[in-house]
Amino acid sequence: MLVSTTGVACLFMVFSTGCIRPSKVELPTPAAQDDALNRPFLAPLELTDDPVQDAIVRVVGEVSCSGTLIADDLVLTAHHCVSERDEKGNVLTRDIPATSVHVELGGDDLPWGEVRVKAIVTPACGYEQGTGDLAILVLSRKLVGMPTFEPSVSPPHLEEEVTPWGFGRCAMSEGAIRRQSRPGGLVNAVDRGVFRADAAICPGDSGGPVLNNKREVIGVISAAVMDTDARTRDSAYFARLDRFQQLFSAAREIADGASASELPPYRSCELP
Numbered sequence: 001m002l003v004s005t006t007g008v009a010c011l012f013m014v015f016s017t018g019c020i021r022p023s024k025v026e027l028p029t030p031a032a033q034d035d036a037l038n039r040p041f042l043a044p045l046e047l048t049d050d051p052v053q054d055a056i057v058r059v060v061g062e063v064s065c066s067g068t069l070i071a072d073d074l075v076l077t078a079h080h081c082v083s084e085r086d087e088k089g090n091v092l093t094r095d096i097p098a099t100s101v102h103v104e105l106g107g108d109d110l111p112w113g114e115v116r117v118k119a120i121v122t123p124a125c126g127y128e129q130g131t132g133d134l135a136i137l138v139l140s141r142k143l144v145g146m147p148t149f150e151p152s153v154s155p156p157h158l159e160e161e162v163t164p165w166g167f168g169r170c171a172m173s174e175g176a177i178r179r180q181s182r183p184g185g186l187v188n189a190v191d192r193g194v195f196r197a198d199a200a201i202c203p204g205d206s207g208g209p210v211l212n213n214k215r216e217v218i219g220v221i222s223a224a225v226m227d228t229d230a231r232t233r234d235s236a237y238f239a240r241l242d243r244f245q246q247l248f249s250a251a252r253e254i255a256d257g258a259s260a261s262e263l264p265p266y267r268s269c270e271l272p
Helices: 008-012 242-255
Strands: 056-060 061-070 074-077 083-085 089-095 102-105 113-121 136-138 160-164 185-190 192-201 209-211 218-222 234-240
Touching: 056 074, 061 218, 074 089, 074 218, 074 242, 113 242, 136 242, 160 192, 192 209, 192 218, 218 242, 234 242
Parallel strands: none
Antiparallel strands: 056 061, 056 102, 061 074, 074 136, 083 089, 102 113, 113 136, 160 185, 160 209, 185 192, 192 234, 209 218, 218 234
């Protein structure tokens, strides 16, 4: 069972106010990061030789997170990355407006492209972390020619090796923000809505993909025990994708022009 840390996050780790201490965190913390930068649009750069990397993007709203292109007009990220917060930084059970979010393309601190979001598709749970910590962003335009990932419908398995990816940056990290893989490990626990493995996670990694050895996306980064060093591996919690197939179907329909009110219920957190 995950423990909510919203009220104490600033005692241990960067959450939404930028405070940090060099001591190690004792509780898993949502791995989002404040981002108030207004970054310029740069001329497009050549894509990398690895489509896995080019499909991983940066999601910027009230906090900064990571995400994955799962279609040319859909981005998968974490629900808590688009949850509304009050003036004290406490997470509320509603989403921010889609117009408050944009997606940055490119692997470094300065993006070469940016696209707006026209709709946010989320379940009725996972506003802070854990089960249902998934969000699908419907983009305002198609990103023709960009590589994409199709989310796996298979459940995670114990002892399966996983590797998280993200744009996070720990306090002791050198250099600018950039897309990178994180030291991962073997899945050591599987629950109905989440799975766990020891991994090195930094603020800003939330919503990034969790890949297995087949380079399939089987989850998104939700929360983790973190300190200021990007090399420290500790308990990390990842939201499962296979339990929320109705959410992915709804996002596809909304991207194709359907109204959310016209669709069958898709926000349920009553897992099979």
